Amino acid sequence: MDTLCPSSEAEVLDILAAAIGDCVPLAPTGLGTKAGIGRPVKHARLDLSGLAGVILYEPEELVVTVRAGTPVDEVVELLAGKGQQLAFEPPVWRTPDGGASRGTIGGLVAANLSGPRRLKAGAVRDHILGVRGVSGRAEAFKAGGRVVKNVTGYDLARGLAGSWGTLAVLTEVTFKVLPKAETELTLAVAGLAPAHAVEALTGAMHLSADVSSAAHLLAAESGAPFAQEPRTVLRLEGFVASVDARAEVVARHLAPFGPVERLEAAASADVWAGIRDLGSVGEAGEALWRISLPPASAAVFADRVAGLEPRRLAFDWSGGLVWLWVDDRLPDLGAAVIRAAIAVCGGGHATLIRGQDASRSRIDVFEPQPAPLAALSARLKAQFDPAGILNPGRMGGER
């Protein structure tokens, strides 16, 4: 497959101009960690890893600006050096060569996939302050700024999150960063049935305990962090004295559900790294869905999809995020059953995170949209990429 490797925004601009002239579609690419998500496309690759490096990091202003091809791992490390973080907890994914990586900054924004702390701290898009990019018109533009409070014009910087490289090629992103917590602690209960687990999670979110993450792993035969016994976990983060005080409140809440295990900082961090990286879990012959739904309905959802005989099931975001592994020989990988279950639960969306190319070409990898919404999205695509050179088809349909 052809690959183009620009090393500056000006080169991206030239390449896109040429692509328009020649009607050649391009797939913006970073480290390939999310190449398996979305419709498979066979476009020439626009490899942005040459656009790397930190442009500005001002810890006292809680702001960092980086080029889009910068590996997220490097940014995470840079911030950690100053006791700061990207609070949405970017997950680690598998790379095409079998390694593990958080991918690039551009890919992170293009996919808008956040980790367990999204429950409290918001998603990737909530931490975007500004971007620079080149649209499918081969025009470089900026949107947003580098301050948190900004309502100057449409919030286009945030609006490009989750667009999978179909509207613009991002060249630079400015994030709001936050201090890392002084410590963390996790309280765990084992053995709960899904309905009880959701009750425990929902109740925890009703405490004045500022729970930062809340998850439940159902029992599974294989695949760490899954185990033979289900496990419900709640994370508290902050200043030491505060975490201790809140832990008492949460422990009292959990006591009626069973014996409460207390995991101190290091053990707690391990548990949540495992949950953060659930997208990397799985074996050959399995497909993986990631489903967002009203949090209190997770157990109902699990019940509705039981007929698919899931290999593994996990609830994150207090039930608002469900990970579901199924046999990849299921005719539609369970899409119809899953989407019917989402409708019963009050709405949401299912994304196929992993599946064979043949399945991903055939079934809706992203949630299908009602006609007026699909038409509006298509009009937005046409405005930003009238020649259809940016990743056409990746999101399905016109996009």
Added chain:
Amino acid sequence: MTLVHMPVPDAGTLARRDEIIAGLGQLVPKRRMVTEERGLKPWESDALTAHAQLPLVVVLPETTEEVSRILAFCHANGVKVVPRGAGTSLSGGALPLADGVLMSMMRFNRVLDIDFPNRAVVAQPGVTNLGITRAVEHRGFYYAPDPSSQLACSIGGNVAENSGGVHSLKYGLTTNNVLGLEMVLMTGEVIRLGGKHLDSEGYDLMALVTGSEGLLAVITEVTVRILKAPESARAVLVAFTSSDNAADAVADIIAAGIIPGGMEMMDHPAINAAEDFLHVGYPRDAEALLIVELDGPPVEVDDLIGRVEAIVKARGAVECRISTSDAERLSFWAGRKAAFPAVGRISPDYLCMDGTIPRKAISQVLKRMRELSAEYGLRVANVFHAGDGNLHPLILYDANKPGELERAEAFGADILRLCVAVGGVLTGEHGVGVEKRDLMGTMFDETDLAHQMRVKCAFDDKQLLNPGKMFPELSRCAELGRLHVHAGALRFPDLPRF
């Protein structure tokens, strides 16, 4: 008269007024239309009272279906529409157009669903911001964004303006707290985004609509997330003899890893205006006053209060009061929250600006503002959200003195240019509206603006929704849509060809 010019009203539309009113009369009952000049008068402006214009007609729909039918009718007839919530916009976002229908959303005033298990409230757009908190506070929940107009402003207007507030430093703006929307496009099409789940799939249209100032769609339903209220809150009131020291203290607090629930600053003129008005006990000789609020479990709050106290003392605070009761905490806030009316008492008129700057530029910007104040011969009082660098300079003027409004507006424009020059933005929470419209070019170049306008074209290609706001000039979507194929297409021979 003021410096902002609105688009010239379309003579054809004005001539068809009776016909348009008759057409609308088929869609909503007459009692929910205002057509007489006397009745239209109260609708002539929003909270930016320096600008006023009678609308063509006011309609007050009650259902999504009515909104859809009205918009479809106006779309078919080429009639402009200005949506309006509670009319508390400080930037003229709801300023009527002479040739436009003003659509008030205040009949949409019901909370539709309170869902504690999913921590969400579904409300009609005319429900007030505080009305949402009122609906859930009996169970200890609240809606976090708290613009100072929260008693009056509507949640639909909050979405349109992406409103912030005192607590947005820790809890985010409207955009970070909205889960779902129902909206009607200018064509009358009804579209639902999000719901009670997190994160949109497909394009994040909710991000684009939130803060779009009524230019993209009319919002007919809002789903917001609600939070459990913090167990306790305490505030520290700190006085400094120099605003530099206050600004440094703000930076130190953030650098210490502390994100306060709120962190507000007032300068000398604002302190004294507030003290004259409410006698809350602010130290009159202070050059700068800082209010820092910490919230959370009592043990955390006590711990952080201690850390903040040490930081401000190290920065030369001359006075540091720590609230020992909720009543005392609220008394610290009283002067800050009443700062606008307080300033209103010492001057016949004032303009409230709203730029945001990087925190490190606070002293520099305050200093330059004092110089500008002398140059323009107009007083300025400053209250601002110091934690996130959002300034609210209040420029004092007298509209009855010829030329003063124009001078005040020019002064305000200079302040906003200064904000952009130091790496900030034109507006932090009040919106562009008509007020900052002509300054957009100081922050965005032509291509930046063209990309924003293309969002508009995807939603409303006839540009009938709230035109004349946000963008300095209206470009036709057809022109914006033209694709310029650049020369040099053969410089990349390795591109595959089909």
